[in-house]
Structures are given as structure tokens and as C-alpha cells.
Amino acid sequence: MAEDDPRLEVGYIAYLGATGSIRAYSARPIGGEELPGVVVIHENTGLQPHIEDVARGFALEGYHAVAPDALSPFGGTPASTSQATSLINQLNEETTIGNFVAAVQYLKTHPAGS
Numbered sequence: 001m002a003e004d005d006p007r008l009e010v011g012y013i014a015y016l017g018a019t020g021s022i023r024a025y026s027a028r029p030i031g032g033e034e035l036p037g038v039v040v041i042h043e044n045t046g047l048q049p050h051i052e053d054v055a056r057g058f059a060l061e062g063y064h065a066v067a068p069d070a071l072s073p074f075g076g077t078p079a080s081t082s083q084a085t086s087l088i089n090q091l092n093e094e095t096t097i098g099n100f101v102a103a104v105q106y107l108k109t110h111p112a113g114s
Contacts, residue, residue, distance in 0.1 A: 001056040006030075008059050010052075013066070015106040018098025023076055024068040024106075025052045027059035037107030039100060040067040046077030046084035064110065068103045070096055 003010065010027045025047060028035055038058050042051040047069040058065035071077045073095075074087050 001053055001060060003052075003056070005056065005060070008056060010056060010059070013106075015102060017068070017072070017102040018095045019073040022068050022072045022099050022102065023047075024066050024103060025055055026064070026066050027052070027055040028064040029059055029062060035062060035064040037104070037110070038063045038065050039103045039107070040065050041100065042067060042070065042077075044085050044088045045081040046071050046088070048077070048081075064107060066103050066107055068100060070099065072099070 001008075007029060008027055009030050010025070013024050013026045014021045015024065016022070040051055040055045040058065042048065047067060051067050055065035055067045069076050070091060071084060071087050073091070077084050078087070
């Protein structure tokens with residue numbers, strides 16, 4: 001899916017997670033209607049363009065998709081996938097889950113959420 005698809009509103013957001021500010025990619029159809037939400041969890045290489053594309057795919061199906069960057073506590077996903085994999089192995093499971101649960105809360109409280 002094209003990043004500049006005119007049917008979608010996309011971009012980076014920040015929400016408060018268990019470890020502080022969490023950067024995430026957001027994609028949703030343009031329009032003010034209430035939308036169901038979905039959290040897209042990335043692979044062990046961090047928040048990559050492929051995951052953003054997956055989020056846009058969900059948006060085209062009528063969802064507000066949010067893809068959190070699990071590596072936000074380390075400053076975000078680095079350009080090097082091997083470095084990202086190394087950082088993934090350093091994440092605390094409990095706080096990472098808390099950051100993902102906070103994405104659900106973000107979607108529940110977003111004005112376009114249902």
C-alpha cells in the first residue's frame with residue numbers, strides 16, 4: 001500500500017506507555033466515523049516499513065491501526081536490523097507488554113475509536 005494513499009490518514013504518534021513516551025505508526029481511513037482498532041506488533045527487527053505497510057492494509061479494511069515501536073525505550077528502532085535484534089533481546093517482557101496494552105488504551109480513548 002502506498003504511503004501517500006489519499007484514502008488514509010497516516011503518521012507517527014506518541015502515547016504514554018509503561019516506560020514513558022512510546023512512538024508508534026498510526027493508519028486509519030479518512031473520515032470521522034468510529035472505527036474498530038487493531039494493534040500491529042512488529043517482528044524482532046523493530047518498526048520497519050513492512051509493518052507500517054501492514055498497518056495501512058488494516059486501515060484500508062476499515063480499522064484504526066497502531067503499530068508501536070517496542071524499541072522506544074532505547075530511542076526507537078535503529079537503521080541496522082542486527083542492532084534492532086540485539087536491542088529486542090534486551091527488552092523487559094513485562095514493561096513491553098505494558099507498552100502494548102497502553103496502545104490498546106490509546107485506541108479506546110481516541111476520538112475516532114469505537
